[in-house]
Amino acid sequence: MAEQKRYKKYVEVTVAFDESGRMLPRTIKWDDELTYEIDKVTDIKQAASMRCGGQGDRYTIKVNGKETYLFFERNASVTGNNIGRWFVEGKTA
Numbered sequence: 001m002a003e004q005k006r007y008k009k010y011v012e013v014t015v016a017f018d019e020s021g022r023m024l025p026r027t028i029k030w031d032d033e034l035t036y037e038i039d040k041v042t043d044i045k046q047a048a049s050m051r052c053g054g055q056g057d058r059y060t061i062k063v064n065g066k067e068t069y070l071f072f073e074r075n076a077s078v079t080g081n082n083i084g085r086w087f088v089e090g091k092t093a
Contacts, residue, residue, distance in 0.1 A: 004091040004092055005091070005092045006051035006052040006089045006090065006091060006092075007052050007089075007090045007092065008049070008052050008053070008054055008087045008089070008090070009030075009087055009088050009089070009090030010085055010086065010087045011028050011029060011030060011070075011086050011087060011088055012028075012029035012086075013025045013026075013027065013028055013029070013070070013086040014026045014027040014029075022044075023072070024041055025038050025041065025059060025061065025070055025086070026038055028063070028070065028086075028088070036063050036064070037063070038061050038062070038063055038070075039061075039062040039063060039064070039065070040061065040062045041059055041060070041061050042060045042061070042062065042067070043058075043059070043060035044057060044058070044059050044060075045057070045058055046058070049069070049071055049087075049089055051089045052089050052090075054071060054073055054087065055073070056071050056072050056073040056074055056084065057071065057072040057074070058070075058071055059071070059072070068088070068089075069088070069089060070086060070087075070088055071086065071087050071088070072084055072085075072086055073085055073086070073087060
């Protein structure tokens with residue numbers, strides 16, 4: 001079985017902030033029709049996406065009982081309203 005190629009899939013994420021200011025993702029919107037609730041965030045650290053490139057804050061999350069990664073890619077600009085964007089490691093068909 002051939003390994004599927006991976007790509008950066010930018011997604012819309014709903015985020016909450018705790019009292020210390022830490023971002024905690026709550027839902028991931030996949031395309032226009034699917035929204036997934038994040039069951040749990042188990043780890044947050046700076047790391048690269050080894051499968052599809054890119055670097056940022058890697059959130060290890062559980063969705064429907066399965067563990068996966070969600071990345072927050074920070075914007076290089078220190079001004080403005082766009083502080084970054086979220087992506088997952090998408091799979092090609």
